Amino acid sequence: MRRVGALLKSSCKRTSRNQCRGYATKVKGDFRSDTVTLPSDEMKKAMVAAELGDDVYEEDPTVKLLEEKVANLCGKEAAMFCVTGTMANQIGLKLHLTPMSSVLCDNRSHVYQWESTGVAWHSQSTVIPVQATGGLPETLPVEQKQLEQFKLKLSPASMKTSSNNDSSATQAQIQKVESDVLTQFQSLLSTTSTFKERETLINALYSNTSTYSIKPLLQYSNLLLTSNVSNKADQNNDQLSAVRSIFSTQQTNTDTTSNFHRTKGPYTLQGKYLSLTDIQNSIITNTDGHLSKTRCISLENPLSGNIFPLASILLLTSSYPSLPFHLDGARLFNASLITSTGLATYCKPFSTVSLCLSKGLGCPMGSVLVSSEENIKRAKMFRKVMGGGWRQAGMVAAAGVYALENHWKRLGNDNVNGEVIRQGFRKLGFDVSGETNESWLDGEAIGIEWDVIREGVKKAGYLVGGSMGGNGGGWKEGGKWRGRVVCHLGIGKKEVDGLLSEVEKVVSEELKNNRKKVMLQYFKTNQGVLNTAAKEVINEQKTEAQEKEQAVAQNVASQSGEATPEENNGNAKDQGSGEESKEQEL
Numbered sequence: 018m019r020r021v022g023a024l025l026k027s028s029c030k031r032t033s034r035n036q037c038r039g040y041a042t043k044v045k046g047d048f049r050s051d052t053v054t055l056p057s058d059e060m061k062k063a064m065v066a067a068e069l070g071d072d073v074y075e076e077d078p079t080v081k082l083l084e085e086k087v088a089n090l091c092g093k094e095a096a097m098f099c100v101t102g103t104m105a106n107q108i109g110l111k112l113h114l115t116p117m118s119s120v121l122c123d124n125r126s127h128v129y130q131w132e133s134t135g136v137a138w139h140s141q142s143t144v145i146p147v148q149a150t151g152g153l154p155e156t157l158p159v160e161q162k163q164l165e166q167f168k169l170k171l172s173p174a175s176m177k178t179s180s181n182n183d184s185s186a187t188q189a190q191i192q193k194v195e196s197d198v199l200t201q202f203q204s205l206l207s208t209t210s211t212f213k214e215r216e217t218l219i220n221a222l223y224s225n226t227s228t229y230s231i232k233p234l235l236q237y238s239n240l241l242l243t244s245n246v247s248n249k250a251d252q253n254n255d256q257l258s259a260v261r262s263i264f265s266t267q268q269t270n271t272d273t274t275s276n277f278h279r280t281k282g283p284y285t286l287q288g289k290y291l292s293l294t295d296i297q298n299s300i301i302t303n304t305d306g307h308l309s310k311t312r313c314i315s316l317e318n319p320l321s322g323n324i325f326p327l328a329s330i331l332l333l334t335s336s337y338p339s340l341p342f343h344l345d346g347a348r349l350f351n352a353s354l355i356t357s358t359g360l361a362t363y364c365k366p367f368s369t370v371s372l373c374l375s376k377g378l379g380c381p382m383g384s385v386l387v388s389s390e391e392n393i394k395r396a397k398m399f400r401k402v403m404g405g406g407w408r409q410a411g412m413v414a415a416a417g418v419y420a421l422e423n424h425w426k427r428l429g430n431d432n433v434n435g436e437v438i439r440q441g442f443r444k445l446g447f448d449v450s451g452e453t454n455e456s457w458l459d460g461e462a463i464g465i466e467w468d469v470i471r472e473g474v475k476k477a478g479y480l481v482g483g484s485m486g487g488n489g490g491g492w493k494e495g496g497k498w499r500g501r502v503v504c505h506l507g508i509g510k511k512e513v514d515g516l517l518s519e520v521e522k523v524v525s526e527e528l529k530n531n532r533k534k535v536m537l538q539y540f541k542t543n544q545g546v547l548n549t550a551a552k553e554v555i556n557e558q559k560t561e562a563q564e565k566e567q568a569v570a571q572n573v574a575s576q577s578g579e580a581t582p583e584e585n586n587g588n589a590k591d592q593g594s595g596e597e598s599k600e601q602e603l
């Protein structure tokens with residue numbers, strides 16, 4: 018081990034990081050992605066000191082520790098450590114899909130755009146990419162109406178006695194209904210673990226009209242209760258508060274005048290997300306042999322730097338209670354900090370969730386998939402088939418444990434730096450999107466292509482991601498080729514200020530060049546008209562020059578008492594006319 022470390026140390030001395038990247042200029046700030054983060058010295062020490070075992074035999078204690086930590090944070094029964102986020106996503110989707118079925122997702126999502134048609138390869142299924150309209154001004158009234166109806170169904174006032182079916186239910190009666198439901202679930206869920214069994218249980222209780230009419234609560238019970246309620250006794254006391262939070266906290270924390278998403282500080286929702294209408298217009302529910310029935314809906318949060326409002330997520334999942342939902346939560350740690358919302362709250366409506374450790378948390382690799390114990394047991398088989406079974410993985414898992422304990426809270430710095438980036442570009446006239454550490458930028462309004470910015474700041478040692486104009490890939494966001502700037506633990510105030518300073522220089526120079534280009538293009542397309550106009554200008558300039566010369570001559574002559582050229586011409590004319598008259602007289 019020491020020999021390997023010595024070799025790595027010596028190789029680092031011989032080859033600098035910039036040389037490894039192939040850049041001639043020293044890299045001052047790498048904003049391309051938060052995946053470029055490097056493990057800190059403290060994280061490396063934790064990795065070296067990790068207790069190891071064989072994870073394929075499920076004997077690595079450090080891997081087990083990481084999986085248990087993440088599962089508890091997300092309120093799920095179990096977790097599985099994966100090599101990459103793509104693997105975690107693909108396994109999560111495969112748990113829900115069958116051959117010739119389909120998964121519905123946002124057309125910008127990672128599972129559709131950046132996972133090499135993994136759904137078709139691994140699950141023999143197709144993807145239904147949907148253009149999101151949620152959050153757009155013209156859709157907000159529709160969304161607000163849908164959310165109000167959703168909240169009405171979940172409100173305590175909607176619980177009525179079956180005997181008189183009126184609104185006279187008292188608070189004590191409401192609490193009794195909630196307590197009774199929880200008691201039933203705690204006793205019955207001990208024998209149910211799969212999604213199908215849970216759905217059957219919900220339907221059975223839903224049809225019970227012998228006591229209070231508790232349909233609203235039961236219809237959304239798969240949101241309100243974690244699937245492992247019976248397996249963790251220490252959570253039992255929290256279940257009632259979890260249910261009541263849907264009735265009270267969730268409603269009071271939802272700002273229906275601001276895209277139904279309340280945040281602290283300067284963050285506002287600027288992006289788009291899938292709305293209920295989007296899904297209703299795209300989902301395939303029939304069994305026609307020509308179509309691939311939708312068996313899973315995949316959401317991503319955040320997506321393109323924008324946070325999916327929790328209230329809107331609950332609206333979607335509650336509208337399709339029989340469908341499993343997968344969440345790509347690669348940067349969910351960032352969203353959790355911004356909204357002051359726990360991971361368990363975000364993960365509760367989803368059957369499977371993937372979380373990345375190698376982005377903002379700064380680990381060298383790894384993602385974690387969380388779900389029920391039965392799903393994770395199947396997931397490990399899929400991971401093995403994909404070649405993802407690893408042996409002494411505890412060394413890498415130790416980085417994840419260290420990151421959760423030391424790097425998670427500092428993600429707030431990245432979110433703040435992201436806001437500074439957006440404000441800086443906004444002042445220069447860019448169209449800006451994002452509310453986390455990730456920003457999407459477009460200079461179309463000021464006539465500047467992102468590739469010009471990317472190449473310009475690169476010369477000064479700053480690397481940014483985004484558009485390559487479609488050549489060899491490219492980044493297309495919202496129908497346009499856009500740029501992307503991502504802040505992370507390798508980026509501080511110095512790097513942010515340096516990037517914005519260089520961007521301002523590039524923009525200033527490019528605007529000058531653009532004006533020259535416009536002038537040249539104008540002259541080229543209007544050559545005939547300009548030639549005629551030029552001749553007229555030249556003639557006018559000659560006339561003005563002659564008039565000035567005459568004025569100067571008159572001024573000189575008047576001061577010396579000599580006749581001016583005009584007077585001499587006049588005298589000559591008078592003399593000539595006198596001689597002519599004499600000749601006539603003779």
